[in-house]
Amino acid sequence: MELVKGITAGNIRSIARAVSIIENNMEGKEELLDELHPHTGNAVVWGITGPPGAGKSTLADKLIQKERDRGKKVAVIAVDPSSPFTGGSLLGDRLRMQTHATDPGVFIRSMASRGHLGGISTAAFDAVKIFDAAGYDTIMVETIGVGQTEVEIIELSDIVMLVLVPGMGDEIQAMKAGVMEIGDIFVINKSDREGAERLKAEVEYVLMISEKPEESPQKTICMTSARDNTGIEELYEILQSKYKEDLESGFLTEKRKRRLTKELSNLFYIKTREFLEEQLSVQAQMDSWIEGIYKKEIKPYKFISEKMKELTKEYVKG
Amino acid sequence: MERKTRIEIAKPGLDGHDRGAKYIARALKDAGYEVIYTGIRQTPESIVATAIQEDVDFVGLSLLSGAHNELFPRVVELLKAEGADDIIVFGGGVIPEEDVESLTKKGIQAIFRPGTPISAVIDFIESKKKTTAA
Structure with a gap:
């Protein structure tokens, strides 16, 4: 495939086109990803998540600089919500990183969530593979501004930075399930603001009382002010040493295999579902089934088990 | 699945009057497009690099400083040099009537002057977008 050659050679237009192909589910997508697969596995993926306005993009901007100072190539996937x-979507994360726009070692791609609810877009998973195959050393994925339940970023990151800012509530908020559980590094940004120390103490407390499996690595807290560039060096060092630790302990390999498991079962699910729906001509008959259920002529569970019997007769031997 | 139309809205040059650019960005979002907003004080180089990385179909330029005769054609030239002249460039801002023709000749496909209704911009995009589908 011509496109694959372009991507692995690092051609910007090829990479940009490929991201559009996967984003729009265009023809050739599956073949493209299969061809790229052998070239993946070299990049480290950092997830950046946190509430709207916490400073995720500004933080990404500063971390890009750190990586560039060390000669690393960086790709950023920045997700914003679709209406x-x-x-429609207004993709504005890039605005904070525009100083890197003409740097050939930096590729920034904005993505709209397109109805996906996990905090990233479905295509973000595959976009990571494209940048990985294209030779980017570090790939940052910035989520939409999250609330409490958008936790999908853990499924595609090697390390998750959860960016928090003072003034979001007491420690009970920090103890809740969901987003507060997914950070490997808790970044307390806008640390020059009132309440930053208290927030730090609260997160420390919550981490201290959290039960966690013994083999899972220590979580870290880091105070930053991305705008003033303070704390960035410390955060960068934590990122480096954490990556090294997780790699040496085998934790990272395990994490990446878990990610593949999830991806593969998801693909199975989608494909099986498509296949079965076609076998049962679901689309053509849905309206008449619904009519029957609405008029109480059909019992939903009895109906479903009959349909399942139809399928098993056809596909299961014996 | 239908290919989503992506539009970069950028402000080249040194003026900081971004109300027009923000207005158009928001209106195009409301019209169902994906809009990449890059903010003020962009160079033609950064605008073109962004357009390519983001794989946009359109680049909309807003300028109120009077440098449109230099900066708008420069964006078109750079896109061409990158082999990306399939990306359609349009412009807006305080642009005198007498400049419109020469800008159009230089490859800026539409100029929207003050007072243009947003529907005119959307009509333009709708009429051009099919030819840009990959």
Whole structure:
């Protein structure tokens, strides 16, 4: 494939086109990803998540600089929400990183969530593979501004930075399930603001009382002010040493295999579902089934088990 | 699945009057497009690099400083040099009527002057977008 050659040679246009192909589910997507697969596995993936306005993009901007100072190539995937009403999107994360726009060692791609609810877009998973195969050393994935349940970023990152800012509530908020559980590094940004020390103490307390499996690595807290560039060096060092630790302990390999497991079962699920729906001509008959259920002529569970019997007769021997 | 139309809205030059650019960015979002907003004080080089990385179909330029005769054609030239002249460039801002023709000749496919209704911009995009589908 011509496109694959372009990507592995680091051609910017090829990479950009490839991301559009996977984003729009265009023809050739599966073949493309299969061809790229042998070239992946060299990049480290950092996830950046946190509430809207916490400073995720500004932090990414500073971390890009750190990586560039060391000669690393960096790709950023920045996700912003799509409108549930019009499907439109205003992608504004890039604005904070525009000083790197003309640097050939930096590739920034904005993505709209396109109805996906986990905090990233479905295509972000595959976009990571494209940048990996294209030779970017570090790939940062910035989520939309999250609330409490958008935790999908753990499924594609080697390390997750959860960016928090003072003034979000007491330690009970920090003890809740969901987003507060997914950070490997808790970044307390805008640390020059009032309440930063208290937030740090609260997160420390919550981490201290959390039960965690013995083999899982220590979580870290880091105070930053991305705008003033303070704390960035410390954060960068934590990122480096954490990566090294996780690599040596085998934790990273385990994590990456878990990610593959999830991806493969997801693919199975999608493909099986497509296949079965076609076998049962679900689309063509849905309206009449619904009519029957609405009029109480059909019992939903009895109906489903009959349909399942139809399938088993056809596909299971014996 | 239908290919989503992506549009970069950028402000080249040194003026900081970004209300027009923000207005158009928001209106195009509401019209269902994916809009990449890059903010003020962009160089033609950064605008073009962004357009290529983001794989946009359109680049909309907003300028109120009077440097449109230099900066708008420069964006078109750089896109061409990168082999990306399939990306459609349009412009807006305080642009005198007498400049419109020469800008169009230099490859800026539409100029929207003050007072243009947003529907005119959307009509333009709709009429051009099919030819840009990959």
